[in-house]
Amino acid sequence: MNTGTADTRFESFLKVAMQRLWLLTTIDIIQDALWLLVGLALVMAGIHFLIAAVPASTLWFPIYLVTAVTFIRVVLRRPKMALAAVDIDRRFGAGALISTACECLRTPADQRRPAASLVIAQANEAASQWRQEVAETLVAKPRVSIAAALVPLFVAIFLLLQPGSTTDQRTGDIQVPIYDKAVAANETESPADPVSRLRSELSALPARSAEVADDPVTGNPVQPFDKNNAGSSAHVEQEQLPLAVLTAAKSDHDSGAAGDAVPNNQTQTQTPTSKRQMQSTVFQHRLTGEAQAVQSVSNAAYDVVSINARGSTVSALPAAPPEKARDRSTLNTAQAAYVSRYLRATGENNE
Amino acid sequence: MNEAENDFGQAASDLAELETRLRNVIIGQDELLRDLLTAIFAGGHVLLEGLPGLGKTHLAKAISALLGLKSGRVQCTPDLLPSDLTGSEVLSHESGSRADFEFRQGPLFANLVLVDEINRATPRTQAALLEAMQEQQVSYNGVQHRLPDPFRVIATQNPIELEGTFPLPEAQLDRFMLKLHVAYPAADRLGDILDATLDQEPADDLHAICSIDRMREIQSVARQVLVSKDVRESAIALILATQPDAEDQTGHQHIRYGASPRALQSLVRAARVRALMDRRAHVSPDDLAHLALPVLRHRILLRSESELDGNTPDSVLGDVISDWAETNV
Helix, strand or coil: CCHHHHHHHHHHHHHHHHHHHHHHHHHHHHHHHHHHHHHHHHHHHHHHHHCCCCCHHHHHHHHHHHHHHHHHHHHHCCCCHHHHHHHHHHHHCCCCHHHHHHHHHHCCHHHCCHHHHHHHHHHHHHHHHHHHHHHHHCCCCCCHHHHHHHHHHHHHHHHHHCCCCCCCCCCCCCCHHHHHHHHHHCCCCCCCCHHHHHHHHHHHCCCCCCCCCECCCCCCECCCCCHHHCCCHHHHHCCCCCCCCCCCCCCCCCCCCCCCCCCCCCCCCCCCCCHHHHHHHHHHHHHHHHHHHCCCCCCCCCCCCEECCCCCEECCCCCCCCHHHHCHHHCCHHHHHHHHHHHHHHCCCCC | CHHHHHHHHHHHHHHHHHHHHHHHHCCCCHHHHHHHHHHHHCCCEEEEEECCCCCHHHHHHHHHHHCCCCEEEEECCCCCCHHHHHEEEEEECCCCCCCEEEEEECCCCCCEEEEECHHHCCHHHHHHHHHHHHHCEEEECCEEEECCCCCEEEEEECCCCCCCCCCCCHHHHCCEEEEEEECCCCHHHHHHHHHHHCCCCHHHHCCCCCCHHHHHHHHHHHHCCECCHHHHHHHHHHHHHCCCCCCCCHHHHCEEECCCHHHHHHHHHHHHHHHHHCCCCECCHHHHHHHHHHHHCCCCEECHHHHHCCCCHHHHHHHHHHHHHHHHC
16 A cells, blocks of 8 residues: 555545634634623623713723634634544544554654554544544534524623713703702702702791781781782882792792791791701891891792802892882882892893 | 554454453353453463352463463462472482482463462462562572563452451552453353353363464564554553542542552553454553553552442542543543
């Protein structure tokens, strides 16, 4: 037998088997990499929804990393002929025939032992029988596991493209409906938002007494403020200055709820026990100071007061003061301040 | 390549013929006969353990007859002296010459020596056998006398009636290549035994089909059987698996002393002959797996607590070999 021909045939068989084994190994590595990527993507999606928003573009980094590692693994796992021979022996039950023949091939022909040629011949004979089986067994078949990995991967990518858990919903001025929510959300803690803080302080104020105080100017009982008749002569005749009240109407505010008004000359006697209460007390004093010009307190619903973000109040346009009240030389400080404010608001201030 | 193929083919055929002839004489012990031939052609000694009356002596006689070997037999007793094995010097008178001491060879000077009930001999006598088995020579009065080549010892021992016996030391046990258990024949083979041996002894009519020279040639061919690197590493892994410090192995907690490197040599040599019997020019891991138990069972020592738990070398080695076979066969 031509030893060279036998060597060549056996070597070609080994090379084909080696390439097929490498292909199967590569598919295994790709499958592992795909599942690793699925795990990373799902973790990122979980973080995106539970902790903090994660941009979908950050998924590219693990993709690049896993791809690079996979490529390196595929290159390093390229089988050597000796290892491929051992693998074939175990797959087909050859009992070390292929690996022994492979070792003989690596020895120069003139240095081989007498049994080497016999082993190579036996290996060739076995290879010719297994060539078909190798072609059928060592073949890359579609794997369900790889297809199954694509589903969670696409789900994770889809989830990453959705808005995360911390979307900014702040707006500029807070109107009443939102104001209600701010009050409800900040009832138990000191809110950072000045508007919300103001509202909470307002809600902490004691309810306005049902009794009205006497008008400090005229000494007459103060009549409830009627916004519908704010400019009526009845009000003017009573020489009452309409109330400039800092208020925040609630969505469920009824005509009797006027807890944001402070009775005239009434101060908070309660000893503040917290910063919030202290703020409320100070605020009440301020209200008291401004309310010195209040001549009437009404239980009716007040107009919505627009409050800007800094917390300073802009009272609703009050009723016009009586004509004689416009002569501020006859008014006290608070009354004069009120009239001035009115005139500024109406643009009539020409002083 | 044709010459090599012829040599291997002829050697395998002769071995198969020997095996067939032996099976006609010793009935119901096919695997035992194959292992025994393996050890003899691998250059090793064999320890047979079995109940009385199972044909151990008959077996030794049959092998020596088929191989054309000079056989010797020693029946060990407690009063057996070393010189009874090795021989001694006697005063010899020849006509016309002065008297001189002449060394008279003992029963060890044979190609195949059957040592019956070796565990009944005293340690001193066992030690005399130890030198013969290892060195293939005996020393008497400071003079070394070479034993014939080939020299094989088939020793037997009785697993029962251990009173008054002297267990073989580990050093001597290690010199036996295989320890084979002679099992009780199957029930359906007892009738065949009766038919074959009722009126005659089959071993008495045996003629040699293989000469000593042919035996040496077959041994030479067996030494040419190839052992790949992977098979070598598998054999080494098996020996290492029997070591007590192999904490990642199964039976390490039961083994006090593991197999020696001589066990590794015995394993590979015996595997070569077995491969040749199967008409292969290469050793396969299956050969190692089959010969692992006979090679190792008498070379390991179990811990006392393991023996008290009822473990035997065979049971422990069974687990070790099973674990080894998962990754190597």
